[in-house]
Amino acid sequence: MLQKTSAATDTVARYPSLIDKRVIVTGGGSGIGEGLVEAFVAQGARVAFVDIAEEAAQALVDRLTPDARHAPIQRHCDLTNLDSLKAIFADLEAALGGVDILVNNAGNDDRHSIAEVTPAYWDERLNVNLRHQFFAAQAVIPAMKRAGGGAILNFGSISWHLGLNDLVLYQTCKAAIEGLTRSLARDLGRENIRVNTIVPGNVQTPRQEKWYTPEGEAEIVAAQCLDGRIQPSDVAALVLFLASDDAKMCTGHDYFIDAGWR
Numbered sequence: 374m375l376q377k378t379s380a381a382t383d384t385v386a387r388y389p390s391l392i393d394k395r396v397i398v399t400g401g402g403s404g405i406g407e408g409l410v411e412a413f414v415a416q417g418a419r420v421a422f423v424d425i426a427e428e429a430a431q432a433l434v435d436r437l438t439p440d441a442r443h444a445p446i447q448r449h450c451d452l453t454n455l456d457s458l459k460a461i462f463a464d465l466e467a468a469l470g471g472v473d474i475l476v477n478n479a480g481n482d483d484r485h486s487i488a489e490v491t492p493a494y495w496d497e498r499l500n501v502n503l504r505h506q507f508f509a510a511q512a513v514i515p516a517m518k519r520a521g522g523g524a525i526l527n528f529g530s531i532s533w534h535l536g537l538n539d540l541v542l543y544q545t546c547k548a549a550i551e552g553l554t555r556s557l558a559r560d561l562g563r564e565n566i567r568v569n570t571i572v573p574g575n576v577q578t579p580r581q582e583k584w585y586t587p588e589g590e591a592e593i594v595a596a597q598c599l600d601g602r603i604q605p606s607d608v609a610a611l612v613l614f615l616a617s618d619d620a621k622m623c624t625g626h627d628y629f630i631d632a633g634w635r
């Protein structure tokens with residue numbers, strides 16, 4: 374059973390530097406992205422998010438708006454379509470009045486065997502898991518430079534560090550994302566734009582619940598150092614810190630939130 378998120382409780386850290394910050398989250402409609410949108414909204418940030426899951430995205434806006442300092446906004450955007458990405462990011466930048474924080478969260482971990490990968494499937498998997506992270510960053514960098522700095526958080530994965538089965542293309546993308554992060558961090562550091570990778574372990578989202586049986590979940594917990602299942606709010610806690618000014622000297626690295634899964 375999914376545990377209740379803790380984004381708006383009294384026990385989570387508050388970051389004064391995140392109040393009124395302009396944040397774009399990709400894939401914010403469900404799963405970890407939903408937890409990120411909720412957590413940034415609870416900090417008083419101005420949040421915009423994109424997703425292809427329109428119904429879930431609107432339901433999230435409706436749920437968060439009544440208590441929000443700034444009501445979140447959402448746009449339908451298929452991030453594999455780069456023309457659409459460019460147009461919608463320009464629209465969101467105008468709606469927010471700039472961009473301070475980008476969270477490249479969207480991804481898709483469909484399983485596949487080596488034999489069934491065609492050139493078209495290769496392109497499709499790389500486009501949904503890797504390519505948009507670069508082009509989303511490229512889209513927001515001018516606004517971050519104008520603002521005097523910013524933070525970009527790219528979502529990687531524990532999967533390739535472990536070498537899991539049936540995920541060759543996903544894991545290829547997630548390995549590349551750590552290289553993307555280091556490269557962007559080097560090129561953008563003098564502009565005070567920080568770039569880091571978030572490396573989640575197995576996070577209990579509705580989609581992950583589809584992949585795992587109770588026995589499979591027990592195996593993951595047994596391989597973790599810590600008991601318990603990682604929640605989107607646990608990932609959000611790390612993202613908030615790295616996006617905040619408290620992390621002003623953190624860049625170019627990979628930060629794990631995996632309960633010590635080995």
Ligand SMILES: NC(=O)c1ccc[n+]([C@@H]2O[C@H](COP(=O)([O-])OP(=O)(O)OC[C@H]3O[C@@H](n4cnc5c(N)ncnc54)[C@H](O)[C@@H]3O)[C@@H](O)[C@H]2O)c1
Nearest residue numbers: 400403404405424425451452478480528530573575576580
């Ligand atoms: N959940 C985990 O255990 C886990 C582990 C390691 C890494 N991650 C990474 O964390 C991130 C979030 O994962 P999640 O588990 O929340 O996934 P999820 O599938 O639950 O959510 C991903 C969101 O991205 C959206 N999305 C997918 N393709 C899109 C597209 N082409 N354009 C726009 N939006 C699109 C989906 O509609 C969905 O709302 C991903 O990058 C994933 O690889 C997750």
